[in-house]
Amino acid sequence: MFVPRKTESQPHWTxxxxxxxxxxxxxxxxxxxxxxxxxxxxxxxxKALPWAExxxxxxxxxxxxxxxLILAWWGNDNELFTSVSVLTEEGWVEDPGRFxxxxxxxxxxxxxxxxxxxTLYCATPDIQxxxxxxxxxx
Numbered sequence: 001m002f003v004p005r006k007t008e009s010q011p012h013w014t015x016x017x018x019x020x021x022x023x024x025x026x027x028x029x030x031x032x033x034x035x036x037x038x039x040x041x042x043x044x045x046x047k048a049l050p051w052a053e054x055x056x057x058x059x060x061x062x063x064x065x066x067x068x069l070i071l072a073w074w075g076n077d078n079e080l081f082t083s084v085s086v087l088t089e090e091g092w093v094e095d096p097g098r099f100x101x102x103x104x105x106x107x108x109x110x111x112x113x114x115x116x117x118x119t120l121y122c123a124t125p126d127i128q129x130x131x132x133x134x135x136x137x138x
Contacts, residue, residue: 005104009134015040015058017051018131019071022108025062036060036069039092043071043083055120055130057112059105070101072112078121080109111135 006025013021015037023031040058044051056073067087072080085092086099093099101109112135119130 002103007104007107007135011132011134014131017044017054017056018127019044019051020057020112020131020134022057022059022135023061024059024104024108026064027062031060031062033060035067035087039069039085039087040071042092043069043085043094047071047073047083049073049075053127055116055127057108059101059108061102061105063102068099068101068105070105072109074116074120078116080113080116108135 006028007022008030009020009022013033015021019040021033023033025031036058054073054075056071058072059068059070061068061070069085069092071083071085075081082101083094084096084099084101085094087093115130115133119126119133
């Protein structure tokens with residue numbers, strides 16, 4: 001049964017390349033972002049994109065059974081690419097046949113879609129403006 005989860009982001013929640021950070025948790029406590037940082041860097045290195053110039057966001061999601069790291073980035077004018085990593089007993093796994101983003105993450109995806117349209121997929125694209133806007137502020 002669906003029960004809303006705590007979703008947060010702050011203007012200063014970005015990584016070193018300007019990727020926006022959101023957190024989602026099944027718990028009441030704040031998400032410990034340090035549990036996700038190393039994996040985020042590993043995924044970014046594997047994708048080898050110019051991250052400082054790429055509109056992107058990540059979700060650090062503490063689910064009921066696993067930790068999920070969703071990295072999403074915009075490319076090809078209007079396409080959203082995604083990578084989902086899950087911390088299993090064997091370590092972090094990126095396996096689209098086993099794991100994906102879920103219903104709780106879609107709220108962030110919808111907000112980011114609207115922010116992208118307003119700030120980058122428009123007549124005067126502005127990546128800084130994109131990076132400053134968060135869910136609930138659009």
